[in-house]
Amino acid sequence: MATLVDTNVLVDLAVRDPRWHRWSSDQLAAAARRGAVVINQIVYSEFSYRYDDPDTVEALLPESAFLREGLPWAAAFAAAQAFRLYRTLGGRRERMLPDFLIGAHAAVRGYPVLTRDPSGYRSYFPTVELITPETHP
Numbered sequence: 001m002a003t004l005v006d007t008n009v010l011v012d013l014a015v016r017d018p019r020w021h022r023w024s025s026d027q028l029a030a031a032a033r034r035g036a037v038v039i040n041q042i043v044y045s046e047f048s049y050r051y052d053d054p055d056t057v058e059a060l061l062p063e064s065a066f067l068r069e070g071l072p073w074a075a076a077f078a079a080a081q082a083f084r085l086y087r088t089l090g091g092r093r094e095r096m097l098p099d100f101l102i103g104a105h106a107a108v109r110g111y112p113v114l115t116r117d118p119s120g121y122r123s124y125f126p127t128v129e130l131i132t133p134e135t136h137p
């Protein structure tokens with residue numbers, strides 16, 4: 001089964017976060033044993049923010065390790081619906097949040113999301129399986 005990886009897990013590895021590196025590394029390896037490890041343009045873009053050179057990003061996120069999958073059109077619509085709900089419930093951000101696009105991608109494709117920050121996913125994509133420090137210590 002493929003797993004969609006959230007940006008925070010990849011950053012943990014790249015910056016060797018002292019608190020989260022081990023957990024993120026272990027969970028990413030477990031995801032790879034289960035199937036493809038997927039990233040989309042949103043994850044790639046959020047991750048790339050820290051770097052000046054695309055070759056550095058390519059070295060850190062090699063295509064041999066990360067399946068690059070475009071955001072499905074149905075996911076774009078699902079993200080908009082979740083964002084509408086967020087705004088209706090009092091959410092203050094006026095621009096689409098990346099987690100809505102990532103969560104919708106996972107929901108449409110039936111992928112679990114590997115993340116350390118499950119709150120938005122739980123609230124707006126309750127059918128998406130989450131791999132988090134709470135569910136996979």
